[in-house]
Amino acid sequence: MKHFTTVHDVKNVDDLIHEALLLKQDPQAFRHMGRGRTLGLIFMNPSLRTRLSTQKAAMNLGMNVMVMNVDKEGWALEFNEGAVMNGTKVEHIKDAAAVMGTYCDIIGIRCFPGLLDKKEDYSEKVLLSFMKHCRVPVVSLESATLHPLQSFADLVTIKEHWHKKGAPKVVLTWAPHIKALPQAVANSFSEWVLKTNANLVIAQPEGYELCEDYTRGAKIMYDQKKALEGADFVYVKNWSGYKEYGKIHTVKENWLLDNKRMAITNNAKVMHCLPVRRNVELSDELLDGKNSLVIKQAENRLYAAQAVLKQILGGHYKIQSRKLEHEATAYN
Amino acid sequence: MKHFTTVHDVKNVDDLIHEALLLKQDPQAFRHMGRGRTLGLIFMNPSLRTRLSTQKAAMNLGMNVMVMNVDKEGWALEFNEGAVMNGTKVEHIKDAAAVMGTYCDIIGIRCFPGLLDKKEDYSEKVLLSFMKHCRVPVVSLESATLHPLQSFADLVTIKEHWHKKGAPKVVLTWAPHIKALPQAVANSFSEWVLKTNANLVIAQPEGYELCEDYTRGAKIMYDQKKALEGADFVYVKNWSGYKEYGKIHTVKENWLLDNKRMAITNNAKVMHCLPVRRNVELSDELLDGKNSLVIKQAENRLYAAQAVLKQILGGHYKIQSRKLEHEATAYN
């Protein structure tokens, strides 16, 4: 694996899940693997779970970590090729990315969508520009359209909690929110689950249909109640409109899940990527109930990130080891 | 010791001071003790001394450190149980704390009071919510009502500079300031000194009496001059009103200390927790004079923090060591 920006970067999803679960048993088993290697984390947007879990994952592998909050500690970046930079942007992505690539062995980057221009967001302009110019492996810490570290951790969590034969029924259900959120978590969860043997149902109100590129193969429903019937896992998430991009549509029915509504499921586990707007997206009784997996999902972010970094480091590891054996030769 | 949020968490204050002084002689003697362990530092308010000294203390013990500036790098937090989160708060403390607890072995948190609602501040709502939900040892980096790392470092400093027989006379004196400050440093200094054999006098103008829960056993005086008579250590600090909470009362007399006024003391050492408003709280001549301990207090913050982290790590250390011996077994 060179980059990690979508499920399509992963050769074998089951193997990667297995790797994460092994690392969870013994997080420091490979604590020398990243010795002398540096992970740079670029945040163009706020982050708590991703920031801490990825940082810790790298440290568990013995890597050094450097964190940059762009726009705050650094510079506002220009993304347009050929721009005459006489405005507020002080550095072009092609220069900033190339420079960061010289200081880091792997770079993680978070770049949310603007939610104003669908074509620009779905072209992943920022992520792809960065990858093109930095020339080192890139890990998405959530891009405009996908959040693969989250989805991978979600699958690890489902794997840990599914002990029956056959395939689980997984329902991804839209939930209310007070503002327009990206589709990234939902797109990503869908494309990852569709790589497993699980049966995926996606339920949302009219107008909130996701982009088909990510959901092809899932059953799309508009009736939350029917969708929940017999569900083993219910993943709750808000997103804004895709067709009418970034739009918040009026929804008459109540999409806020509670215990009563969950009775129709197969005693389903409840999932959410956090942060969650309690009693807006999801009720306290479900979040704090015995079937809630939300904290376990967050915890698995650590092992998911660690498995990804380990796989990327793997390809370079031999070269690096050889170099350390002969260290100081320039001085002897 | 599990948590460190008040002097009452400490079994034996003298032993802890002794530990800090030993660590000062050889700060890296235990540099493998925290190997593979992570300290998370959560700052809800600015910090210089606390940030740097605690970070370095952890690194001296071989720990990894992750720093989060909440509100800036992260999210605005909701603290009310059962809240319908349709406002500006994007995550509930119970979720944020639980998640951070899964990534960190010890968490340090700074959460200043609002100084508007005495009951809320003195209930230590933020600190206690965090401790309840994160499930790992918590170190206060200054809470609404106490600043135990500062007070502990202050006692270490007094110990270093008291070479006579008997108990020193320690005077905590209120000082002027241009804005309303918390009572945390004063409360905390008082409760720590009262655990030693020192004679504590607290001097303040009318209206600035501290909460008796922290000062019971100290002599309370309103005349700074009389209070200073024969003092061995004078601790200077501003705080706002406790009774009329957060209030700044008009003070007619001059409470700004200078050399002339200090003549009445027993050649007392001058202490302040910093940052200090020079020539408002304390005069240049005292701060820069030979009796000033202020930089030594700041330096001792490092060894105080290190002693605290070492004691907390101590309880977990054997388990961790055993794990490292058998490392990589999951892969063999």
Added chain:
Amino acid sequence: MKHFTTVHDVKNVDDLIHEALLLKQDPQAFRHMGRGRTLGLIFMNPSLRTRLSTQKAAMNLGMNVMVMNVDKEGWALEFNEGAVMNGTKVEHIKDAAAVMGTYCDIIGIRCFPGLLDKKEDYSEKVLLSFMKHCRVPVVSLESATLHPLQSFADLVTIKEHWHKKGAPKVVLTWAPHIKALPQAVANSFSEWVLKTNANLVIAQPEGYELCEDYTRGAKIMYDQKKALEGADFVYVKNWSGYKEYGKIHTVKENWLLDNKRMAITNNAKVMHCLPVRRNVELSDELLDGKNSLVIKQAENRLYAAQAVLKQILGGHYKIQSRKLEHEATAYN
């Protein structure tokens, strides 16, 4: 070397360049040298290259690194001696610096000029106050008038790309910009190049002459075209007026370099310290062309910083080693 704030702190520039080039061959050869030593990085202004390269340089030497963004994570500082601090400044530089000095073995500091008061800026008030009070070695991360880590990396880059006999012709040319920038990079580049055998020409429009203290020995020209004749290296940089301090003068001629104008040079390499305003300071065709050294300059920032830190550590290294050998004695 104790401090590193100007070329005058360096005993032998050629030796230091040689050291950087050796470290580039094997960056981790001395990865135990800084064990248990701490570098503090104080940023009073934004930073990308300097932040990341200096941090990584320290980690390559095994040092711990603590980063402080002053004004954001910390406090607004007072610099005036004897000030009555009843305004917005919450801590005096003399206290802040003294405290940081107790936590760090080496401190790097970035403090840009205000560009309003020439005398204040050129007295390096902030840098010198900090150095005076912190009592540990200080590395400039760009001060009001100089940027020595940049200039040193620039010379390393020139050394790597000059394979002919004799001395290269190096042209430092002013370039347009949309706002007033410091003279630090230009001053510094000039004083460093003048320590080598290179022939330095500085070209700028009327009004943009640099302070002679830094340029004495260089050929000063007002005609960019003539200056470029036969140049081997062209260093492009904007700066604001020195005589009329901080001023932006109207410039009628076009000073923006492109391929056509570069034809008159000796196939010169193009240099810039970054960040660069593309197509304002320097054209895309030159920045992205085969003669551009800009990314290599940025990469060499790492090895320049590492050579500087290694030299500073060198003087203390034996003491530190001895201490580590006897570690834990206080406890035996």
